[in-house]
Amino acid sequence: MLKAFLLLACVAGAWSDTPANCLYEDIRGTWTFQETERSGDSSLSCDALGPVVHTKTFTLSFPDTATDELGNEGTWTLIYNQGFEININERSYFAFSYYEGNWLEVTSFCDRTFNGWSRDRTVRNWSCFSAQKNTKSYVSPVRDQGGCGSCYAFASMANLEAQVRIATRNQRQDVFSPQDVVSCSVLAQGCMGGFDYLIAGRYAMDQGVVAEECNPYDGSDSQCDTDATCAKTYVSEYVHVGGYYGACNEELMLQALVETGPISVSFEVYDDFRNYNGGIYHHTGLKNDFNPFEITNHVVLVVGYGADEATGEKYWIVKNSWGAHWGEDGYFRIRRGTDECSLESMAVQVTIIP
Numbered sequence: 001m002l003k004a005f006l007l008l009a010c011v012a013g014a015w016s017d018t019p020a021n022c023l024y025e026d027i028r029g030t031w032t033f034q035e036t037e038r039s040g041d042s043s044l045s046c047d048a049l050g051p052v053v054h055t056k057t058f059t060l061s062f063p064d065t066a067t068d069e070l071g072n073e074g075t076w077t078l079i080y081n082q083g084f085e086i087n088i089n090e091r092s093y094f095a096f097s098y099y100e101g102n103w104l105e106v107t108s109f110c111d112r113t114f115n116g117w118s119r120d121r122t123v124r125n126w127s128c129f130s131a132q133k134n135t136k137s138y139v140s141p142v143r144d145q146g147g148c149g150s151c152y153a154f155a156s157m158a159n160l161e162a163q164v165r166i167a168t169r170n171q172r173q174d175v176f177s178p179q180d181v182v183s184c185s186v187l188a189q190g191c192m193g194g195f196d197y198l199i200a201g202r203y204a205m206d207q208g209v210v211a212e213e214c215n216p217y218d219g220s221d222s223q224c225d226t227d228a229t230c231a232k233t234y235v236s237e238y239v240h241v242g243g244y245y246g247a248c249n250e251e252l253m254l255q256a257l258v259e260t261g262p263i264s265v266s267f268e269v270y271d272d273f274r275n276y277n278g279g280i281y282h283h284t285g286l287k288n289d290f291n292p293f294e295i296t297n298h299v300v301l302v303v304g305y306g307a308d309e310a311t312g313e314k315y316w317i318v319k320n321s322w323g324a325h326w327g328e329d330g331y332f333r334i335r336r337g338t339d340e341c342s343l344e345s346m347a348v349q350v351t352i353i354p
Contacts, residue, residue, distance in 0.1 A: 240348060
């Protein structure tokens, strides 16, 4: 009898959840909190927000680090798929994720919350708040490399462009010059190819990179003609994800992507990839009879990850350099966790000097 009663109690309790469905990747990121006066007690009702006195910015990072706009650190945790809690600066914040509808038909808006409660560590000085996720993109526009084998230069510049945007909170939105790399760098072979480790890393540290207008892209092995008066941007660190070539894997790529932002990766383009126009890419094994063997030959930028809602299949979100008309607006998704086409074999992350 007791066992049956406990089971029924647990089942009944499940219906006390909200119908929201907001997962880890939905909540992780930077949030702006609008908070009222911190003068209430535990009876405080937050049905209505009231006058906003405090505006706070919290960045929620992997796995559980919360950082405010002043660099102070605390912790955060997801509450199942219902909401999240932040503990920082001797205060605790909790709110349910926002949704509209009911159990039969619901839409979750995971970039905002219902009004929530905040109080200090002594469970005094209560306030109400609402939170909105900052959804600004830190990825530069998709570009087209044309017929030149300069993917390594485009992916390297895209890596640096994303890092500058992140480091300056989008105050700088540079677009750097791949042509400077193609025409001027002795660390690559122009339109014949190169490596992002040497360009986003060593070249950017030793020589620096310049804006697109300092050497506009022409897609050829033209003579070096970069404007010598242009300012340069440098990196302070660069490394193969995992620490050395051969150490890269899915878990380390996820950690790098979450902690530092987009990473450039190399992978092998097979003939069937050129026909991609959407969905999660799997190499089918189809080959061109006239060219049955290809080596790893393309460099792109991993900007995110996810899983298909219907099948649960994991994927990477990747920015290509074949123009915005190709694939999914210039991006593609590719199977994650299986080292598809060697994509998880040699990722590169850098630290920009903004």
